[in-house]
Amino acid sequence: MKRYFAWMLISVSGLAAAQSAPALAQQTYGNVEPTLNDLGGVGLLQMPSARHADEGEFSLQYYDNQEYRRMSVSLQLFPWLETVIRYNDIRTRLYSSDPSFSGDQTYKDRGVDVKFRLLEESYWLPETSIGLRDLAGTGKFSGEFIAASKRVGPLDFTLGLGFGYLGRRDSIGNPFCQVADKFCTRPTGTKGRGGSFEVDEWFRGNSALFGGVEYQTPWQPLTLKLEYDGNDYSDEPSGTPIIQDSPWNYGLHYRVNDYVNVQLSYERGNTLMFGFSIRTNFNDISQVKKPDSPQPPKMAKTQSLQQVPTEQLVQQLYQDAGWAIQKVRASNNGKKVAVYGTQRKYRDKDKALIRGSRVLAGELPNSVEQYEFVETSLGAELSSYQVDAQTTKQAWFKSDLTTVAEDAYQQQEVPSMDDSQVLFDHPHTIKWPNFGIRPRLDQSFGGPENFYAYQLLAQIDMGWLLQPNLYVDGRIGVNLLTNYDEFNYLVDNYEASLPRVRTYVREYVTFSDVWLAHLQATYVKQLSQDWYASVYGGYFERMFGGAGTEWMYRPLMENWAVGVDVNWAKQRSFESYTGFRDYHVVTGHLTGYWQPKFLEKTTVQLALGRFLAGDEGVQLNVSKQFDSGVIVGAYAAKTNVSASEYGEGSFTKGFYISIPLDLFQRDYTRGYGTIGWTPLTRDGGQMLERQTQLFGVTNARSDFYAE
Structure with a gap:
């Protein structure tokens, strides 16, 4: 029974x-x-x-x-x-x-x-x-x-x-x-x-x-x-x-x-x-923002494009809509105006487009029938948003009961504007680098010395745009509080089964309270509408430096992309700030990116290739973005290293949460902070931590999220 x-x-x-x-x-x-x-x-x-x-x-x-x-x-x-x-x-x-x-x-x-x-x-x-x-x-x-x-x-x-x-x-x-x-x-x-x-x-x-x-x-x-x-x-x-x-x-x-x-x-x-x-x-988290409701556009002040104060227009686009504009072009017949730039303020693309359209509607003459926002990143023209001027004005002035601002625009490939006039072109000049400082927490769980291993540090970030497509980013870490000095896994006289690519962590964190976390130069080239490439070199991360290249195929508005990276990586010294050890390896992966239509706001990354310890295999990374912008992800790597060779844990795995910084402040920002969980630090299945990757650079090509 x-x-x-x-x-x-x-x-x-x-x-x-x-x-x-x-x-x-x-x-x-x-x-x-x-x-x-x-x-x-x-x-x-x-x-x-x-x-x-x-x-x-x-x-x-x-x-x-x-x-x-x-x-x-x-x-x-x-x-x-x-x-x-x-x-x-x-x-x-x-x-x-x-x-x-x-x-x-x-x-x-x-x-x-x-x-x-x-x-x-x-x-x-x-x-x-x-x-x-x-x-x-x-x-x-x-x-x-x-x-x-x-x-x-x-x-x-x-x-x-x-x-x-x-x-x-x-x-x-x-x-x-x-x-x-x-x-x-x-x-x-x-x-x-x-x-x-x-x-x-x-x-x-x-x-x-x-x-x-x-x-x-x-x-x-x-x-x-x-x-x-x-x-x-x-x-x-x-x-x-x-x-x-x-x-x-x-x-x-x-x-x-x-x-x-x-x-x-x-x-x-x-x-x-x-x-x-x-x-x-994570769907409901929100933060009250400062009053940020723009007034409807005023009636156009000018009757011709030649009378438009373009520098004032560019400044207003940045202040009111977060668009950092490098170039403004108009068709020869004056019916279309295109602005080329990068969104710096809003994570919500709809908000950025609606506010930017409002600025153009108030500053450009009524003879302009179409606005265009061309989103760029490191010199690459990634995506175009065509905006119907009349629909934008109908939505703002509430001319009818059905039209909304989102009806005015659609995404498409960047069209050619050879038959156009340049209204504004910001010449690139090498300026001083941008600097910022923020706290960071590195942590791992389940070690023998302490259940919870941590390092609280101050992170000084630097970004320097030498050319429109040549970017240098760096980071200096300053230790504030840590217990990683108690980490004693694999003492120096122990013969490990794998090259020690990550388990020297104790040596790195105890060498100095100030260190160069990374300093990398990246050159990006748009080869065609869908193909992108980069070459880079420097100190990739705290433990490895070297040089490499990455190629990516990313069609517009598709739920998939594919990329490949090849890197020569050399282990950095933990006995000096800039030196290297003898160990080096060629590492790289063929990576597929997929956002399944049956899993809303979910990205699947599958990377096949060679890892830092020379082991070969695959890493799976699955992440989900919630309505608040919070991203939760988990990853696991399985290589040709056996469980006994790998050690406790059997294979590399981890979990992370990326939180939008504007959930903690009243101003809008596109920045994220990440908290990770790693059950154990071992050497198998470890990927190189490269900076300025093409998946993030080309994010405007589709509705994926990237950091």
């Missing part, structure tokens, strides 16, 4: 093709928000549910009990995909038995969870999801599940089938045993040095039913939880006995405000647990 019930649950989860309907949570009982479980991600207490948060929901969570501290980051990447990165601090175990290696630090086990929604809740059918917990960790907490959740008024019921860590109660036979005998047993141990995907363990071995109910109380901030646990805690990574007096867990979840939640629970019939989370939503 139990096995029959389990098969019914799996069958329901397979009905993804059924007609979907909006989730009933808000329809039936007001604004009901999903809550997090103890391990991160939406769920009950120890167990998950089928629910998903709103797209863009981001949470930092801490949960504590006698055996484990858990720290997690949860992100609802898509409406149907929840992701969790978690560290389990096993308080009863040390990182290693060698005090000289890891001191008294307790063992930290990292894991990654994903949950996919198979079926949205409808009137009759429950929301159904399938998930993998700890799918790329050591496997100590790994488990899989299929769950269904159904809301009835203030009650949200969940029933699920768990495997592995989620099914150790073994209360029901694994239904997949009926498919193949291999599903009846679950392999133990991990491959390599941890961090790999243990696919051959998924949905195998013991299984158990779990479930529960959440009650949204009439007092909106408070939710009560009741859960039946699928784990009996008979085999725990803590290495100490964990007694379970009852499979029933009880908890309450309290929303302190829009950003902070606390959860208190009584679990296993004998243990009190406490946790809290801090949340936001």
Whole structure:
């Protein structure tokens, strides 16, 4: 009977093709928000549910009990995909038995969870999801599940089938045993040095039913939880006995405000647990700006183009619309005016075009029927926006009820204007470099010396345009606070299996509190409408310098591009500011860029080639941009280096968040700040950090985002 019930649950989860309907949570009982479980991600207490948060929901969570501290980051990447990165601090175990290696630090086990929604809740059918917990960790907490959740008024019921860590109660036979005998047993141990995907363990071995109910109380901030646990805690990574007096867990979840939640629970019939989370939503983050609503354009002051004060026009385009204009041209018949320049202020291209069109409408005579904005970057004319002057004026003056400013323009290739007159041409002169200063935080997690390794630094940036297509950028770092000097992985007399291209980090950060981070000159050439090339050289990054070239094919308004780079890189000295070591390598990649139409604002980069340690393989980088402009991405590299040669972690991987700087200030800016997460610093699968890459230079060619 139990096995029959389990098969019914799996069958329901397979009905993804059924007609979907909006989730009933808000329809039936007001604004009901999903809550997090103890391990991160939406769920009950120890167990998950089928629910998903709103797209863009981001949470930092801490949960504590006698055996484990858990720290997690949860992100609802898509409406149907929840992701969790978690560290389990096993308080009863040390990182290693060698005090000289890891001191008294307790063992930290990292894991990654994903949950996919198979079926949205409808009137009759429950929301159904399938998930993998700890799918790329050591496997100590790994488990899989299929769950269904159904809301009835203030009650949200969940029933699920768990495997592995989620099914150790073994209360029901694994239904997949009926498919193949291999599903009846679950392999133990991990491959390599941890961090790999243990696919051959998924949905195998013991299984158990779990479930529960959440009650949204009439007092909106408070939710009560009741859960039946699928784990009996008979085999725990803590290495100490964990007694379970009852499979029933009880908890309450309290929303302190829009950003902070606390959860208190009584679990296993004998243990009190406490946790809290801090949340936001990457789609909804915004910052109030200074008053920035331009007045409608005034009536044109001039009757002919010859009377237009072009220098004043160029200045106004920069002040009101952020366009740094290098050239203004007009057709011989005077019906079209084109401005050539770079957008410096607004991330929102619509805002930049609308405001720029308003300036032109107020300054150019009525005889001009068409405006054109040609977006340039390092001398390359990338894209043209044709603007109908009459439509622009109709929208600004509200001549009718339907016309809006966006109706006035469209993107196209840059047309030839050989039969034109030059109204303004800013001659290039070599000026003093531009300088800026900002803080930066470099960090990594999970090292033996310290769980959290960091360096807080002041970053002095320099940009110098020597010619329209020749750019020099540099950066000086000044250490403010760090604990990287405690990093002792691979001491000098240890023979490593790979060239040490990244694990000399301790030597670099302890040599000096001031260093040259990079200094690179880049020359860019537009070969044709779709082809671009660059050559560059200098100090690429803190650890490598050299020279290289890059070529890119990027058609206009397409959701794909392809590029190739080849570099001769030589390792920089950590014993001097500008010197080099003996190690050098030829490294480069063939990289494809793709923005799938079925994944909104998502960019997939696949790079195939040779890495810094001479290993060969592929790196996958997937990033998603949310409505606020926040970009979240993850990358992983797999090369011909075995997991044992690579070391702990098995392969290179990481996670990053890029945040628009104008979310922290009242002025508009196009700048970004990036926070990265790297579980371990190892030498395999490491890419060269080049400056001024063509994907960013040519971003105006399509709707990709780039930094």
